Amino acid sequence: MCGILGQINRQAPVSREVFTAMRDSLNHRGPDSAGSEYFQEDRVALGHLRLSIIDLSEDGRQPMTNEDGTVWLVFNGEIYNFKTLRNELEGLGHTFRSQTDSEVLIHGYEAWGLDVLQKIEGMYALALWDDNQKELILARDRVGIKPLFYYYNGQQIYFASELKGIVTDPQVPRKVDWESVADYLMYRFVPQPRTIYQGIRKLPPGHYLRFSFAQGDPITAPYWELKPGIDQPDNTEAIRTANSMLQASVQEQLVADVPLGVFLSGGYDSSALVMHMASTGADINSFAIGFENWGSSEHKFAKSVAETFGTSHQEWVLQDEMTGLAKELAYYYDEPLGGSSFLPTYLLSRQARKHVKVALSGDGGDEVFAGYRWHHRLHKAYFPPKVGFMGKLRGRTNPPPPTDFAKAYHTNTSWTKWRYSDLPKAFGGGHLNAYLDKDDAWVYRRFLPNEPLSPIKSAQLLDYHTMLPEVFLTK
Structure with a gap:
């Protein structure tokens, strides 16, 4: 990962000393080099x-x-189809001076404007900074793999890969949003935005976000929206298509000029990644983490998967390593986040970093293939098994299906049975009163389409907008 940040101050120069401190707060994201540029008499600053990963040169x-010098870029992520786009741009007369995927974004913006966001595939x-238009443009990938935060106070706008990159400036107030606290206690994450x-x-x-140096507030708008998929009645063809798409995706993500690996749990998702990595003939570094004296450790x-596909495999079995990590994790996460897998994932990443710079993981597979327990519970709630003969004799009937899908989803995914009205009793009154x-399911209700979908597709849509970017990808 890299770190990006920036600041625009319409009325006065940006403090270079403070901006450097903001950049230094993100040093852990990019240990290979650091840079800053200033424009408009120091009233615009970009940092990186x-x-x-790709093109290790200067x-x-x-x-x-x-x-x-009319278009400037700071970028965190990878563009998987950058070679195809580079060929297209060279055909349009653009000249490149590096082999990076980043440079494709600059020339793509020159050629297509914001439509470049429709063309790129990746995580970013x-x-x-468009110096001709005096305009800042921010953008985040379609799924939310890479984080991006911003703050605007009427005259200044800040952005950064992490919250600490913004609040390091003493001019930015560190006031707790108590509604966010209430939401976290309900959902185990602070819902965007x-x-x-x-x-x-x-x-x-x-x-994306657009901000004019001259005047006006920042404008945000979607450049891409997830559309419901087309039902595939032929299972054989569906399996063939999914397998082909996964194989192509894995091959795209193996493009790197540094050692890379894969986090291997032994489950379906990460095992499928290893299988497709092995099919390319690449040397595979796999990493796993386990727990001593826990029967469910994978x-x-x-x-077993590593032996099957001949990977160079390393594993770490945890005993008491997680003790005392809370403060360290709080520094990196910046805001409250609930989940059981964050600690082992953090420790696995820390160990794997000693050997590779990039690692693939199976996160997102359950959202695509409806593999979570709540998918099955929701399907059963709407399509319960038929009551048998003896059950009918005993007067047994199935309950009616839920009428409020957002609440049904919340009930089946929630880590507690709390309602907003319960929070003051559980944690004291004050701000939470x-x-x-507040609607207990508001965070999910806002993403449901007007046209009804099947329970499984509705759940997958809510997974995509909430649990995936807010919880699983954040770890």
Whole structure:
């Protein structure tokens, strides 16, 4: 991962000393190099921390610009189809001076404007400064793999890959958003676009932001929206298509000039990744983590998969390593986040980093293939098994299906049975009293389409907009 940040101050120069401190707060994201550029008499600043993946030379340093210095970029992520886009842009007369995927974004913006966002495939958070238009553009990938936060106070706008990159500036208030606290206690995450701090926002997945240096507030809008899929009646063809798409995706993500690996749990998702990685003939570094004296630990299954596909496999079995990590994790996450897999994932990442710079993981597979327990519970709630003969004799009947899908989803995915009205009793009154009457399922209701979908498709849609970007990808 890399780190990006920036600041625009319409009325006065940006403090270079403070901006450097903001950039330094993200040093852990990009240990290979750091850079900053200033424009408009220091009233515009861009910063970057680099983790080199493609083109390790100095040509890949950021902030990066075009030939005449009119378009500047800071970028975190990878563009998987950059070679195809580069060929297209070279055909249009554009000249490249590096082999990076980042430079494709600059020339793509010159050629197609914001439509470049429709063309790129990858995971990313990016910022473009258009010096001709005096305009800042932020964008975040379609799923929300890469984070991007921003703060606007009427005259200044800040953005960064992490909250600490913004609140390091003492001019930015660190006021807790108590509605976000209430939401976290309900859902185990702070729903976008809010954060734990008042006024600081997450740029939602699949959205861009435009900000004019001259006047006006920032404008955010979606550039891409998930559409319901087409039912595939032929299971054999569906399996063939899914397998082909997964294989192509894995091959695209193996493009790197540094060692890479895969997090292997032994489950379906990560095992499928290893299978497709092995089919390319690449040397595979696999990493697994397990738990001593826990019967459900999957590291033994991971070892079996590694042996089957001949990976260079390393595993770590945890004992008491997680003790005392709470403070360390709080520093990196910046805001409250609930989940059982964050600690082992963090420890696995820390160990794997000693050997590779990039690792693939199976996160997202259950959302695509409806593999979570709540998918099965919701399907059963709407399509219960028929009552048998003896059950009918005893007067047994199935309950009616839920009439409110958002509440049904919340009930089946919630880590507690709390309602907003319960929070003051559980945690004391005070600030939480203001949210007694809040809709318990509001965070899910806003993403349901007007046209009804099947229970499984509705659940997958809500997974995509909430649990996936807010919980599983954040870890």
